Amino acid sequence: MTTLKRSGLAPSQFPKIPRVCGLEFKALRAGIKYAGRDDLLLARLDKGTTVAGVFTQSTTASAPVQWSREVVTKGKARALLVNSGNANTFTGPKGHTDVKSTAAMAAKAVGCQASEVLIASTGVIGEPLPIDRIDRALKRISNKTRPASWLRAAHAIGTTDTYPKGAFRQTKIGETDITIGGIAKGSGMIAPDMATMLAFVFTDACISRTVLDDILREGVQASFNSITVDSDTSTSDSLILAATGRAGNRVPKTKNVPDLKLFRGALKDLLIELATQVVRDGEGAQKFITVDVCGASSTASAKKAALAIANSPLVKTAIAGEDANWGRVVMAVGKSGAPLNQKMLSVAMGGVTIAQAGGRVEDYDEKLVATHLKGQEVGIEVNLGVGRSKARVWTCDFTHDYITINAEYRT
Amino acid sequence: MTTLKRSGLAPSQFPKIPRVCGLEFKALRAGIKYAGRDDLLLARLDKGTTVAGVFTQSTTASAPVQWSREVVTKGKARALLVNSGNANTFTGPKGHTDVKSTAAMAAKAVGCQASEVLIASTGVIGEPLPIDRIDRALKRISNKTRPASWLRAAHAIGTTDTYPKGAFRQTKIGETDITIGGIAKGSGMIAPDMATMLAFVFTDACISRTVLDDILREGVQASFNSITVDSDTSTSDSLILAATGRAGNRVPKTKNVPDLKLFRGALKDLLIELATQVVRDGEGAQKFITVDVCGASSTASAKKAALAIANSPLVKTAIAGEDANWGRVVMAVGKSGAPLNQKMLSVAMGGVTIAQAGGRVEDYDEKLVATHLKGQEVGIEVNLGVGRSKARVWTCDFTHDYITINAEYRT
Numbered sequence: 001m002t003t004l005k006r007s008g009l010a011p012s013q014f015p016k017i018p019r020v021c022g023l024e025f026k027a028l029r030a031g032i033k034y035a036g037r038d039d040l041l042l043a044r045l046d047k048g049t050t051v052a053g054v055f056t057q058s059t060t061a062s063a064p065v066q067w068s069r070e071v072v073t074k075g076k077a078r079a080l081l082v083n084s085g086n087a088n089t090f091t092g093p094k095g096h097t098d099v100k101s102t103a104a105m106a107a108k109a110v111g112c113q114a115s116e117v118l119i120a121s122t123g124v125i126g127e128p129l130p131i132d133r134i135d136r137a138l139k140r141i142s143n144k145t146r147p148a149s150w151l152r153a154a155h156a157i158g159t160t161d162t163y164p165k166g167a168f169r170q171t172k173i174g175e176t177d178i179t180i181g182g183i184a185k186g187s188g189m190i191a192p193d194m195a196t197m198l199a200f201v202f203t204d205a206c207i208s209r210t211v212l213d214d215i216l217r218e219g220v221q222a223s224f225n226s227i228t229v230d231s232d233t234s235t236s237d238s239l240i241l242a243a244t245g246r247a248g249n250r251v252p253k254t255k256n257v258p259d260l261k262l263f264r265g266a267l268k269d270l271l272i273e274l275a276t277q278v279v280r281d282g283e284g285a286q287k288f289i290t291v292d293v294c295g296a297s298s299t300a301s302a303k304k305a306a307l308a309i310a311n312s313p314l315v316k317t318a319i320a321g322e323d324a325n326w327g328r329v330v331m332a333v334g335k336s337g338a339p340l341n342q343k344m345l346s347v348a349m350g351g352v353t354i355a356q357a358g359g360r361v362e363d364y365d366e367k368l369v370a371t372h373l374k375g376q377e378v379g380i381e382v383n384l385g386v387g388r389s390k391a392r393v394w395t396c397d398f399t400h401d402y403i404t405i406n407a408e409y410r411t
Numbered sequence: 412m413t414t415l416k417r418s419g420l421a422p423s424q425f426p427k428i429p430r431v432c433g434l435e436f437k438a439l440r441a442g443i444k445y446a447g448r449d450d451l452l453l454a455r456l457d458k459g460t461t462v463a464g465v466f467t468q469s470t471t472a473s474a475p476v477q478w479s480r481e482v483v484t485k486g487k488a489r490a491l492l493v494n495s496g497n498a499n500t501f502t503g504p505k506g507h508t509d510v511k512s513t514a515a516m517a518a519k520a521v522g523c524q525a526s527e528v529l530i531a532s533t534g535v536i537g538e539p540l541p542i543d544r545i546d547r548a549l550k551r552i553s554n555k556t557r558p559a560s561w562l563r564a565a566h567a568i569g570t571t572d573t574y575p576k577g578a579f580r581q582t583k584i585g586e587t588d589i590t591i592g593g594i595a596k597g598s599g600m601i602a603p604d605m606a607t608m609l610a611f612v613f614t615d616a617c618i619s620r621t622v623l624d625d626i627l628r629e630g631v632q633a634s635f636n637s638i639t640v641d642s643d644t645s646t647s648d649s650l651i652l653a654a655t656g657r658a659g660n661r662v663p664k665t666k667n668v669p670d671l672k673l674f675r676g677a678l679k680d681l682l683i684e685l686a687t688q689v690v691r692d693g694e695g696a697q698k699f700i701t702v703d704v705c706g707a708s709s710t711a712s713a714k715k716a717a718l719a720i721a722n723s724p725l726v727k728t729a730i731a732g733e734d735a736n737w738g739r740v741v742m743a744v745g746k747s748g749a750p751l752n753q754k755m756l757s758v759a760m761g762g763v764t765i766a767q768a769g770g771r772v773e774d775y776d777e778k779l780v781a782t783h784l785k786g787q788e789v790g791i792e793v794n795l796g797v798g799r800s801k802a803r804v805w806t807c808d809f810t811h812d813y814i815t816i817n818a819e820y821r822t
């Protein structure tokens with residue numbers, strides 16, 4: 001990670017994530033772009049590990065994304081190799097050759113097939129990947145190389161992140177104790193469907209690849225597909241869920257079996273925790289904003305309205321200025337195209353209704369709203385007045401630091 | 412207008428717009444929000460004036476927009492009343508009553524029906540319109556009130572604009588000399604379909620309302636619907652075209668008659684000039700950016716890709732930082748969903764090809780690009796490599812001043 005000041009919205013500390021049986025990290029200094037820090041992470045996964053993944057919808061998806069999509073289709077993996085500092089995106093045919101080569105290098109280090117290695121890269125777009133450095137780093141691994149902790153693994157995958165991101169849950173499948181642990185990176189170019197965002201979640205549960213895929217897709221909707229920092233969608237987004245099977249639980253046949261209820265809830269919670277940690281590290285963020293839209297005609301239109309608010313530069317700068325400019329919220333809802341009844345529309349901030357029935361509430365408590373906006377956690381609530389569907393999305397404010405970080409990123 | 416520093420991208424001076432026969436402006440100090448400046452504009456139009464208009468697509472469109480849409484449907488108007496400082500948006504039933512009242516006031520001042528008065532308001536959302544002040548100002552008009560110049564009219568409609576906006580063309584319909592003159596306002600909340608943007612264009616041509624409407628819709632696509640400042644769509648956008656008929660030309664039966672060819676071209680040019688003046692006054696803008704997308708499978712997808720580039724905060728901050736970060740252009744095109752062939756995709760800046768055939772051009776002239784980016788006028792050119800359609804849109808960079816202006820607008 002860079003030496004940027006730790007976000008004021010960061011959690012107080014990195015969680016004490018327990019060991020997930022069947023998973024081992026190695027963190028390495030390959031010198032891909034950054035010096036004097038780990039920038040390469042190798043995760044070794046036990047034989048029999050099933051995997052699922054969701055990836056960026058971008059039509060200019062990176063070479064590693066294209067590779068990992070293939071691996072996930074087969075549903076099995078023995079290793080994950082992640083580098084920071086270089087996205088290996090828009091690197092022409094060489095980009096694809098490089099992914100293949102690094103997969104072979106990681107396979108050799110782990111003792112598996114190249115086709116069983118997931119690859120993820122983030123960083124600068126358009127620069128060739130220095131694969132010789134990755135090769136040298138992987139060859140330095142020996143029996144004496146100590147496994148890396150979750151914290152060290154989270155550090156190794158960071159780029160402009162100001163703090164390492166991790167979360168865990170302990171749950172049950174049937175009678176069996178299950179652990180889920182995950183790390184993530186990302187702070188800009190964050191928007192559904194998804195972001196310059198990598199997240200790797202591991203569990204010792206024994207779950208078939210098809211059920212794993214179903215559970216992951218369910219969990220991602222309310223978490224990583226409900227966050228936005230700047231409306232920009234990365235070419236590298238990857239969310240991987242790997243299940244080593246070492247817990248030895250009874251294998252669930254579908255995602256809907258009663259045995260899996262707790263696990264599904266725990267995974268969804270963990271994904272939300274990781275996703276909101278990414279938003280809390282939004283470039284230049286000083287406020288964490290939760291947008292709730294209800295009264296919508298469908299979940300899709302509720303989310304559309306919520307994202308229009310969360311992506312509006314005018315709303316985000318108003319919140320940065322601690323200004324209860326609810327008119328901009330009305331504007332954003334209006335441009336979203338989500339069906340609404342202007343005569344029933346209401347807008348609240350921090351639970352205080354500021355506008356309803358198509359106009360301002362004359363005597364709303366301005367002081368209460370002002371106090372709310374001075375805090376780090378801001379809520380915007382909108383009722384569209386046409387139905388019963390709702391959605392929640394998370395974002396951050398738009399500050400001078402966002403401009404500073406992004407106008408000077410490469411220089 | 413406020414006392415903000417004049418944009419460095421502004422034209423050197425306001426043009427010397429000739430008189431349009433059948434049109435007269437009065438500019439008034441109503442004290443709606445601003446003190447010591449004109450904030451109310453009344454345009455008197457000769458009997459027989461035809462009108463056409465296009466308005467915001469927002470579902471939270473303002474009361475004046477809803478009113479003027481009705482007037483335009485009839486295609487005839489005798490007056491236009493514009494106030495700055497208050498948008499009369501989301502003001503409940505009172506908002507609609509207020510529009511009706513002000514239309515009646517203007518009708519009295521001009522000597523026509525209220526239903527023949529177009530109304531436009533921009534400024535703060537959600538505050539009730541002080542119609543008594545508008546009433547008092549209109550009642551002060553007498554025979555001694557001098558008509559306002561184009562420049563004064565342009566000043567009166569401004570809000571956060573840093574300079575008055577105007578343009579004109581002199582053309583012909585058949586053998587008859589025709590004048591077209593227009594003014595506009597707007598500098599933030601600018602995106603298709605349209606912006607916090609008002610534009611009023613007047614001509615002495617004699618054109619039926621249906622033909623006028625056809626011509627306006629044609630012209631708006633390549634002008635006001637091709638600009639974006641911050642991707643936010645206002646609740647007040649209105650573009651009005653009024654034809655007084657005083658030139659006495661032969662009346663064109665359709666927009667496609669040869670007689671109208673020059674006029675259509677002149678109008679389109681004028682609309683582009685006004686629209687790009689709005690972008691040049693984009694809040695905090697220091698660079699004027701022209702985005703050209705070609706090689707698209709359709710005009711719609713070319714425009715989609717161009718707008719994704721023009722709206723990307725990461726692209727706009729990179730340009731602000733004079734950084735040839737073409738990777739962010741690739742990202743933006745990728746997220747747009749426009750069909751493309753990654754192996755044929757090329758990106759150029761200022762005419763210098765930086766990436767092509769899916770990868771960076773190894774020996775492109777970085778110095779030339781750097782020099783181009785140091786200038787005030789920046790070009791981004793993308794070839795999607797799948798077809799022959801193209802589109803051009805205009806935007807500006809994203810700077811610290813945008814944040815400053817918008818985080819402090821109401822405070």
